[in-house]
Amino acid sequence: MNKQNPVVELKLPVIPDIELSATKTAEVISRHMNLSEEKTGEISMAIIESCINAFEHSKTKEIFIHFIISADKLTIKVKDQGVGFDKSKVEIPNIENKLNSDERKRGWGLQLVSALMDTVEYDSDETGTTVTMTKKREDNE
Amino acid sequence: MSDSIKNVEEKSGVxxxxxxxxxxxxxGDAVLEVFNEKMEEGRTNFLIDMEDSKVVNSIxxxxxxxxxxxxxTVDGKLAFTNLAAIVEKTFNIMGLTKYCEVYDSVDSGVDNLS
Structure with a gap:
């Protein structure tokens, strides 16, 4: 990543549905990058889920989102300065297990982000969490 | 009716x-409330039209x-129609489409469910 890569930064307070403001930004950036409608939808959904995870679990009052535009991909970082989490302790959800059981039906965020983006990395400790995810501009890259 | 629900109607028992x-x-809670009311009335076939809901979240x-x-528990059916591509993809990832059909239109959904 070089210094010329344009970066768009958002700071979002924890208020209902504020994640939609990030998806609007993502749509503008996707258009700028000529990304397909399919990729744009996937990026928006991944942002929604990452924001919700941060709002629900980090116990922080605001999150930061960085969109880094480069020639071959869009990189999105969703950061919080919350309590962090241990990804290894997050169970992979399965609808069969959730049906006809007392298991809570929620808990799909990480799986969705992983399925929708090309790469996803989590860096988390007691000072906060950064989710770094990328979407390639072209499918064959 | 909740702002999240645009309309509720019955067509051929659906x-x-x-x-x-x-x-x-x-x-989601608004749909669940309507669903529970209709279940209590004995309805078992439901079609959710999401043409005006292009954005969802996993909650x-x-x-x-x-x-x-x-x-x-009642051998009923749930189906969806007018899903945006990313919504259908989300349903696929979460596994809902293993249990629910997705139709191209309300009429098609009603025909198949009734």
Whole structure:
């Protein structure tokens, strides 16, 4: 990543549905990058889920989102300065297990982000969490 | 009626629930409330029209898993129509489409469910 890569930064307070403001930004950036409608939808959904995870679990009052535009991909970082989490302790959800059981039906965020983006990395400790995810501009890259 | 519900009607014995706007926890709960009312009236076939809900989150969608669970106890059916591509993809990833059909139109859904 070089210094010329344009970066768009958002700071979002924890208020209902504020994640939609990030998806609007993502749509503008996707258009700028000529990304397909399919990729744009996937990026928006991944942002929604990452924001919700941060709002629900980090116990922080605001999150930061960085969109880094480069020639071959869009990189999105969703950061919080919350309590962090241990990804290894997050169970992979399965609808069969959730049906006809007392298991809570929620808990799909990480799986969705992983399925929708090309790469996803989590860096988390007691000072906060950064989710770094990328979407390639072209499918064959 | 909740702002998240645009319309509820019955067509050939199928309850058609049309949602509106961002399908989040509030919208999911609104659908669940309508669903529960109709279940108590004995209805077992439901079609959710999401033409006006192009954006969802997993909390809202996870509430729909409760509908599937309840319908399994009465041999009922839940189906969806007018899904945006990313919404259908989300349903696929979460596994809802293993249990629910997706139709191209309300009429097609009603024809198949009734």
């Amino acid at each position: 309850v058609v629930i049309t949602t509106s706007g961002y399908f989040n926890n509030i919208a 809202g969608v996870s509430i729909l898993i409760e509908l599937i669970e309840k319908l399994q």
